[in-house]
Structure formats: structure tokens, C-alpha cells
Amino acid sequence: EEFERSLKKWYFWATHSQIQPIKEAAKTIKNHWAGVLRWYDSKINNGILEGLNSLVQAAKAKARGYRTFKNFETIIYLLTGKLDFSKVGLPT
Known part of the structure; x- marks a missing residue:
């Protein structure tokens, strides 16, 4: 395939480069x-999964101190669910 051929050429060039980061x-x-x-x-890449993992890590940080896994799970759903709270009458 053409891409693999081009990649092999680039790889050969890069391994003979004088620039260490290229190597x-x-x-x-x-x-x-x-x-x-x-x-x-x-x-296809895993960008979406990385983004979700970032949200789960944020949920873990926010859930520290909660007593149950259920509370942690709720925080994850709240952060990853893209919920629209604008229609809910929240106290001000």
C-alpha cells in the first residue's frame, strides 16, 4: 500500500536524522x-473515550468523601450525561 511505503521511507529518513526527537x-x-x-x-481514534475518562477522573475527585459507590456513580452520571438543568426550577 502507498501509505505504508511512504511511512517506511519516512522511518528510514527519521532513523538517520541528526535530530534526537525525530529519532x-x-x-x-x-x-x-x-x-x-x-x-x-x-x-478511528480513542479521543471520545479519553474525554469520558477525564470526566470520570473528575467525578472521582468530586466524590471523595462520599460514603457509598452509589453516590460516586451518581456524580459520574451527572458529569457525563450532558444534562440540561435550565428547565429545572433550581433554588436561587
């Missing part, structure tokens, strides 16, 4: 070669 990037790509090729074919 390190080449090593990283080589370690994940199959995943890079799969990404090129599918264009």
Missing part, C-alpha cells in the same frame, strides 16, 4: 507500526 518519534511509530497502519485505514 525518538520514529522509534515510537515503529513500536506502534500495526496500530498506525490500522488508524490510516479506519481514521
